[in-house]
Amino acid sequence: MPSGGPEIEQLIQLMARLPGFGPRSARRAVLHLIKRKEQLMLPLSAAIDRAVAAVRTCEVCGNVDTTSPCSICADPRRGETGILIVVEDVADLWALERAGVGQVRYHVLGGVLSPLDGVGPDDLNLEGLIARAHDYAEIVLAMNATVEGQTTAHYITDRLAGTPIKVTRLAHGVPVGGELDYLDEGTLSQALRARTEI
CATH class of the missing domain: 1.10.8.420 (RecR Domain 1)
Incomplete structure (x- = not known):
């Protein structure tokens, strides 16, 4: 060579x-x-x-920016909707922002539960999510349509059971096995608008 x-x-x-x-x-x-x-x-x-x-990792949501809190968390208009969108990775957050989903806030988990890969609840930013969740009327679980993504969504739903928080997930339109970062903005916008309660 x-x-x-x-x-x-x-x-x-x-x-x-x-x-x-x-x-x-x-x-x-x-x-x-x-x-x-x-x-x-x-x-x-x-x-x-x-x-x-x-570059810094936002101490509030887990986004990457040049400031912490990031520009999304620092924007006071973002909290008005009462919606917190939970994503697996920063790339998913950026994909939703490109789609123009509105004045929402985000929470980046930093991955998904995957026992086969040795990723458990303590390896993700789940406790930060549970602590923040009570400040929002609705939590949207924008997990990838993979087995691990859906397992993570169910885990979060179970952790928030018994609270007055409305927990929803992205609607159909996100293909099974698909990843948010690879979807077009129209599909992401439609999936968010047609979200369903779990």
């Missing part, structure tokens, strides 16, 4: 760890960056350095 030196090989290996990249696509991307060092590689490196210094 041809190599351009340990620095280039390390860059290829790191790039291959990114979602959507395998060893071959990582190699092509790195070669593209090297060929356009001044136009792409140097600005990308500087942007990554700035992001490393500036």
